[in-house]
Amino acid sequence: MTIDWQQEMVKQKDELLARAKELLAIESVLDESTAKEGAPFGKKVAQALQYMLDLGEAAGMKTKNVEGYAGHLEIGEGDELIGVLVHLDVVPAGEGWSSPPFEPEVRDGKLYGRGALDDKGPAMAAFFAMKLVKERNLPLSKKVRLILGTDEESQWRDMDYYFEREAMPDMGFTPDADFPIIVAEKGLLDVTLAGEGAMEDPADGEWILAEFEAGQRANMVPELARVRLEGDGDVFELKEKYQDFLLQRRIRGYAEEADDHLMLVMQGQAHHGSEPEKGSNAAYHLALFLKELSLDASGERYVSMLNRHLVDSFDGANLGIAQSDDQVGALTVNGGVFRYRRGGEQLVKLNIRYPLSGDHKQILQTVEKQLQPFGLKVADIDHKAGHAVDESHPLVTTLQKVYEEHTGEKAELRRIGGATYARALKTGVAFGPLFPGRKDTAHQKDEHLAVDDLVLAAAMYAQAIYELAK
Ligand SMILES: [Zn+2]
Known part of the structure; x- marks a missing residue:
């Protein structure tokens, strides 16, 4: 079966943008003053998590809220598990924005708002990727979970709590850093x-x-x-x-x-x-x-x-x-x-x-x-501890193939000194959303992500999910 993933995702562009804006409008900054049972990181963070769970529910996915620390949306069947890890919390807005940080808008083909790049925009791209795979009724031999973290910007208490209770994926990726693929990170x-x-x-x-x-x-x-x-x-x-x-x-x-x-x-x-x-x-x-x-x-x-x-x-x-x-x-x-x-x-x-x-x-x-x-x-x-995935691992070779098919560029493997969310996974790599040469505005004023990049990333995530789980 051949599917034109990009073309399919372009058809979803307006809906993808509309949902991304709704998610970005929730000021999901850690706020212990409104924390309570089921909302350990505050009211707004819990609201962002619930928003994604509702979307998953409406799309016919299995959903689970793990006491407000994290959650997941699931498609597919099988013993093995593929994970896509995103986070819904953001850092505070800071000063100096050209447009209000929690009133997202598109200017010059770019989506602006706190979290547009890190990591709510990519989270929505990953959701639309799963939704596309599900809607096309493609046969999957594995389960796929979109894991929704909520404390990445602070202490990763979300992942500690979640993985004490839920299965560790056999392999997975996180759209919370750079393309092409980050396979190793220092201790x-x-x-x-x-x-x-x-x-x-x-x-x-x-x-x-x-x-x-x-x-x-x-x-x-x-x-x-x-x-x-x-x-x-x-x-x-x-x-x-x-x-x-x-x-x-x-x-x-x-x-x-x-x-x-x-x-x-x-x-x-x-x-x-x-x-x-x-x-x-x-x-x-x-x-x-x-x-x-x-x-x-x-x-x-x-x-x-x-x-x-x-x-x-x-x-x-x-x-x-x-x-x-x-x-x-x-x-x-x-x-x-x-x-x-x-x-x-x-x-x-x-x-x-x-x-x-x-x-x-x-x-x-x-x-x-x-x-x-x-x-x-x-x-x-x-x-x-440091983190690395072998470059011959099927996770890596599959993502390389997807990246090269979509961009026509070689998928160089990167090894970095920073820490990405991928190390919350046992066998995980970072895969996007920032393309080489793009300005990294994460944690800065006027945070943004090009709309075309968001759509292209979503298309790649859809194919990646399908190729890994088929
Ligand atoms: Zn992030």
């Missing part, structure tokens, strides 16, 4: 190291490091860093030194003088923690400047920890954890959050992405051993 290790800063008296001529802070999240390169210095030193000289430092390195920053202290602010450039060398880490710049000053002993310890083990050592060499494999490449370290208070809390948060051959316990031990002399100990970790 992820967020480490928080904490300790107490001492309250030692400064020696003559020393500046007191009263406070140092930079960054909000482990997985972002800090854009701003500030330090509060106290003491009787020559403020004028220090300010001049700072200006010289900024000029030499062509970075931005300023000094702010008050009665009893001097505040130095450093401006870097934010970037995703998976490519720390592509950002400009404000904390690292500031640590380099502070190295030139004589500081109180406790402050000195904190700053030299930064300079010795972290500054500009994006591959972990100065922590003794540099390593790489030929699957996903080299380990990376991002110093994402720094806090120091004289006589109080001191803290460092690192985002480490390591190769599939790596051992996270060993990495952790080495990091702790290196930072212990500076009074820091591991206080918290968040670990996600």
Whole structure:
């Protein structure tokens, strides 16, 4: 049987867009204040889940709501299970939109709205794909489930809960990243190291490091860093030194003088923690400047920890954890959050992405051993093991064939440092929805997805579902 999947999906375009807009209009941002039984992530997230379950019901699919944590729509028969994993929660809208983020609209052939790309637009494309396969009454030898997650943007509590109660698909894909196909992802290790800063008296001529802070999240390169210095030193000289430092390195920053202290602010450039060398880490710049000053002993310890083990050592060499494999490449370290208070809390948060051959316990031990002399100990970790699917797996070869037939382009297999929803599946890959060369507006203002891309993705998902489950 030959089906022109694209032509069939183009016929559904208006309905696909109409339903996508209805789904996008639901402000499904995590809201614990309206959480209750059956709606653990808030009223609006539950409403988005119910909206999809109702659509599935109306299309004659089997549906299941797993206590509001997640749900699924099901077609087909058989012992084996194919999964398509999407999520219905979105990040908050933020500022600066050209049109209201929860009043979706099409402009210049693009669908705008929070979630248009990540991930409610693709979720609707996947639903129409399943619906098309069902309506054509194609014979399937496996079950197919569209799994509806609702906590992807926060803590993945949806998937933990769901897979404790429901079957793990034998294989599947998630339309929550990029085309062509992402088959491998690095291991992820967020480490928080904490300790107490001492309250030692400064020696003559020393500046007191009263406070140092930079960054909000482990997985972002800090854009701003500030330090509060106290003491009787020559403020004028220090300010001049700072200006010289900024000029030499062509970075931005300023000094702010008050009665009893001097505040130095450093401006870097934010970037995703998976490519720390592509950002400009404000904390690292500031640590380099502070190295030139004589500081109180406790402050000195904190700053030299930064300079010795972290500054500009994006591959972990100065922590003794540099390593790489030929699957996903080299380990990376991002110093994402720094806090120091004289006589109080001191803290460092690192985002480490390591190769599939790596051992996270060993990495952790080495990091702790290196930072212990500076009074820091591991206080918290968040670990996600690496994820890979063999490139000869039928899941991969089938999706490659579908992609190449529809686009005429080679379906290159990608291996990344980021984490996609695919790792919630045992044997899963990311498959779209963003085509190569398109602007990635996920989590940004004016988030959008080209309507033609949405329709093409839906056609590919339909064929993929059929080919995997036939
Ligand atoms: Zn997403």
